[in-house]
Amino acid sequence: xxxxxxxxxxxxxxxxxxxxxxxxxxxxxxxxxxxxxxxxxxxxxxxxxxxxxxxxxxxxxxxxxxxxxxxxxxxxxxxxxxxxxxxxxxxxxxxxxxxxxxxxxxxxxxxxxxxxxxx
Numbered sequence: 114x115x116x117x118x119x120x121x122x123x124x125x126x127x128x129x130x131x132x133x134x135x136x137x138x139x140x141x142x143x144x145x146x147x148x149x150x151x152x153x154x155x156x157x158x159x160x161x162x163x164x165x166x167x168x169x170x171x172x173x174x175x176x177x178x179x180x181x182x183x184x185x186x187x188x189x190x191x192x193x194x195x196x197x198x199x200x201x202x203x204x205x206x207x208x209x210x211x212x213x214x215x216x217x218x219x220x221x222x223x224x225x226x227x228x229x230x231x232x
Contacts, residue, residue: 145175147227150184154220158213160206164198167207184223191215 153170156162171189175182195212197205208216 144177145170145173145181145185147181147223150181150188151220151223151227154188154216154223157207158217158220160204162207164207167192180226184219187219188216191219 149170153162153167157167171185171192175185191208191212195208195215197207197209206213
């Protein structure tokens with residue numbers, strides 16, 4: 114009987130600890146902010162971005178900021194219109210010349226908006 118109570122107590126302790134740990138931890142959340150977009154735009158303009166990094170940031174909707182969602186959608190549109198994924202592995206730019214110019218304009222506009230919000 115003592116052995117039964119000991120095993121029952123240990124099992125109860127392990128299960129209880131597991132439940133407490135699971136209830137106290139929260140689901141991690143990732144929020145795309147303007148500086149994340151600027152970083153990936155800078156890397157894309159310097160031909161240093163990987164396709165997976167581009168898709169990880171640009172491929173998912175931004176629900177907390179309507180303006181950033183518009184910028185993200187514009188970047189998706191640029192990729193659809195001017196993207197050259199097949200040349201990325203050769204070290205060439207992600208976008209063609211016109212796409213690079215439009216991405217630079219989008220990047221400058223986002224940077225100017227960030228500067229205005231800081232002041």
